[in-house]
Amino acid sequence: MNDLDSSWFYWAVGVAIGFPVGLIVLTEWHEALARRNSHLARPVHLARNYVLPLGALLLLLVKATRLESDDTSVQVLETAFGFLVLVLVLSGFNASVFHGAPQGSWRDRIPGIFVDVGRFVLIGVGLALILSYVWGVRIGGLFTALGVTSVVIGLMLQNSVGQIVSGLFMLFEQPFRIGDWLETPTARGRIVEANWRAVHIQTGKGLQITPNSVLAGTSFTNLSRPPRAHKLAITTTFSSVDPPDQVCATLTRLARALPQAKPDVAPTSVALGNGQYRTTIGLRSPADDGGAEATFLRWIWYASRRDRLHLDGADDDFSTPARVDKAMRTVVAPALRLNHTDHQSLVPHARMIRYGADEVVQYAGEVPTGMTFLITGSVRLTTTGEDGSVVALDALDEGSYLGLTALTRQPNVTGAYALEEVTALEIDREHIEDLVMRKPLLLQEFGRILEERRQRPSRSGQRERVDSPA
Numbered sequence: 001m002n003d004l005d006s007s008w009f010y011w012a013v014g015v016a017i018g019f020p021v022g023l024i025v026l027t028e029w030h031e032a033l034a035r036r037n038s039h040l041a042r043p044v045h046l047a048r049n050y051v052l053p054l055g056a057l058l059l060l061l062v063k064a065t066r067l068e069s070d071d072t073s074v075q076v077l078e079t080a081f082g083f084l085v086l087v088l089v090l091s092g093f094n095a096s097v098f099h100g101a102p103q104g105s106w107r108d109r110i111p112g113i114f115v116d117v118g119r120f121v122l123i124g125v126g127l128a129l130i131l132s133y134v135w136g137v138r139i140g141g142l143f144t145a146l147g148v149t150s151v152v153i154g155l156m157l158q159n160s161v162g163q164i165v166s167g168l169f170m171l172f173e174q175p176f177r178i179g180d181w182l183e184t185p186t187a188r189g190r191i192v193e194a195n196w197r198a199v200h201i202q203t204g205k206g207l208q209i210t211p212n213s214v215l216a217g218t219s220f221t222n223l224s225r226p227p228r229a230h231k232l233a234i235t236t237t238f239s240s241v242d243p244p245d246q247v248c249a250t251l252t253r254l255a256r257a258l259p260q261a262k263p264d265v266a267p268t269s270v271a272l273g274n275g276q277y278r279t280t281i282g283l284r285s286p287a288d289d290g291g292a293e294a295t296f297l298r299w300i301w302y303a304s305r306r307d308r309l310h311l312d313g314a315d316d317d318f319s320t321p322a323r324v325d326k327a328m329r330t331v332v333a334p335a336l337r338l339n340h341t342d343h344q345s346l347v348p349h350a351r352m353i354r355y356g357a358d359e360v361v362q363y364a365g366e367v368p369t370g371m372t373f374l375i376t377g378s379v380r381l382t383t384t385g386e387d388g389s390v391v392a393l394d395a396l397d398e399g400s401y402l403g404l405t406a407l408t409r410q411p412n413v414t415g416a417y418a419l420e421e422v423t424a425l426e427i428d429r430e431h432i433e434d435l436v437m438r439k440p441l442l443l444q445e446f447g448r449i450l451e452e453r454r455q456r457p458s459r460s461g462q463r464e465r466v467d468s469p470a
Contacts, residue, residue, distance in 0.1 A: 011063035019056040023048060039095035046088050054081045078134045086126040090119055180224040181286035184210065190287065204290075223286045231265075232281045232289050234296055235272070239310035244271040250307050251279045254299045257360045260288035275313075295358070302356045319352035327352065327375045327425045335373065335399055336442060342435060349431040355422040361402065364415035368403035370428040377422030382415040395419065407433060407446060 026048035033041035058077050068074070132138070176182055180191050182201055187210065189203035199215055201208045223230055238247050248269040255267035258281065265282025272278055283292055303309075305316035325347055332350075333343050352375075355361050361372065361379050374396060381393040393414060396402075405412055406429045436443040 011059060015056050015059050019052065022052050026052065040092065043088055043092040043095055046084070046091060051081070051084050051088055054084060075134050079130055082130040082134065083127070086123060086130075090122060094119070175220075176222050176224075180222055181230075183221040183223055184215065185218060185220075186210070230283050230286050232283050232292055234279045234281070234293055236277050236279070236297075236300060237275050237312055238277065238304070239313045240275050242275075242309045244277075246307065247271070247277055247309060250303055250309065251277060251300065254296060254303055254359075255279050255281045257299075258292055258295060259358070260284065260292040260295075298356050299359050302354050302359060306353045306355075318354065321347070323352050324350050324425065327373070331375055331399055332373050332425060332427075335401065336435070338435075342438075346427060346431060346435065350425050350427050353424050353426050355418040355424070357418055357420050360415065360417050361422065361424075362412055362414070362416040364413070365411045367409055367411055368406040368429075370406055370426055371401055371403040371432050373401045373425040373427075374398055375423045375425055377424075378419045379416045379422060380419050382417065383413075390415075404446060407436065 026044055030041055030044045030048060033044060054077065058074070058081055061074055061077065176191055176194070176199075178191055178194060181189065182191055182199075184201070187201045187203050187208040189201045189208065191199060192202045192207070193200035198209045198211045201210060236251065248271065251269040252267055255261060255269070260281075260283050261267065262282040262284055267279060267281045269277055269279045279296070281292060281296070283289065300311060304311035305318065308316070328338075328343055328347055328350060332338065332346070336342075338346070353372075355377075362368070364382070364384065376398060378395050378397040379400075379402070380395050382390050383393060385391045396416070402416055403412070436446060
């Protein structure tokens with residue numbers, strides 16, 4: 001009966017029952033949180049594996065075995081237990097408040113540096129309280145010494161401290177984030193790091209480190225704000241004899257086909273006067289500026305010559321009678337089985353054109369105005385999938401031709417883009433119509449192919465090359 005009346009007995013029974021029950025509860029809770037990928041799973045794991053066992057051991061030592069609280073082993077365990085509880089509280093608070101914060105909320109806007117500073121201060125205060133209550137250390141003098149030391153260090157490092165304070169205020173305002181593109185008076189690039197002292201900007205020439213005090217004292221432009229609103233402006237010059245509306249239409253069509261262009265932002269082209277035109281293109285990121293501008297300027301060189309425009313005042317003398325005659329004789333005539341008379345009748349109405357690599361040669365859904373025969377180079381056919389994505393089909397090389405639906409005035413079944421620089425021969429619709437009307441077998445063959453494509457669009461999209469008619 002004396003054992004039952006002793007307090008140590010109840011403490012021992014309580015620990016013997018409560019410890020396994022607590023382990024079971026925390027284990028099930030951790031498994032449930034882990035299945036949901038919750039940020040609280042880590043604090044619960046800490047409580048189950050460390051805080052609960054250490055707390056049970058302390059209760060057994062102090063309450064059951066009745067060791068004195070000033071015993072060294074008890075003080076060491078109390079210090080470890082207090083530190084673990086402090087870490088558990090900070091981890092749980094951070095997981096419940098800041099992790100998974102809604103976009104744009106005050107919790108999401110607080111910079112991580114401030115959270116780290118607050119965590120460091122709380123850990124310092126917690127350790128001071130543990131030293132005071134467990135070990136009996138007088139912490140008043142310690143705080144006084146730290147305050148005096150902080151003043152001395154601040155005077156010695158006032159420039160560095162000024163940069164840190166500037167960085168903290170700037171990061172609290174959050175004018176940019178990691179990954180944003182920044183344009184300052186001395187650099188333009190993507191932010192890869194922002195710490196207490198400086199902002200690291202990855203530029204085309206290397207990594208530029210700008211002190212926070214310098215950045216806070218100057219104006220800069222965040223090219224990534226608002227999100228997905230970046231636009232690139234490119235200026236080109238044409239001859240004053242070129243119709244402005246035609247120039248703007250050509251520039252806009254090429255800008256819309258750029259792989260870097262945002263599909264939901266329509267490009268615009270305006271005449272500035274004196275033969276200059278500005279094309280504005282919406283891009284996904286400032287990182288696409290260089291590639292988009294290089295591709296656009298390369299494409300406009302080819303497109304301006306095909307549309308008989310004069311980029312930078314230059315004329316195009318590529319389509320000479322000798323080149324046209326050679327292309328008709330070596331490619332078109334064998335493909336269509338033309339005799340000498342048919343060959344000579346088409347030469348005055350044909351024209352040599354060129355396309356740059358990756359440039360769109362044929363737009364799906366548009367009615368072609370003529371037929372295009374590939375002389376050199378190759379193109380890739382494309383179609384649109386059920387989910388709206390572009391699906392690559394077969395490649396066409398020399399001797400193939402595009403624009404067969406020009407005869408029926410129907411939209412193209414497939415699109416096509418150049419895999420390399422392509423040289424082609426273009427013949428307008430009316431002259432092809434005159435030819436097929438004189439050649440019933442050729443007209444019959446074209447009709448068969450068109451009918452086959454209408455019945456089997458998936459296969460006809462992969463086969464744009466037409467065999468020579470019998």
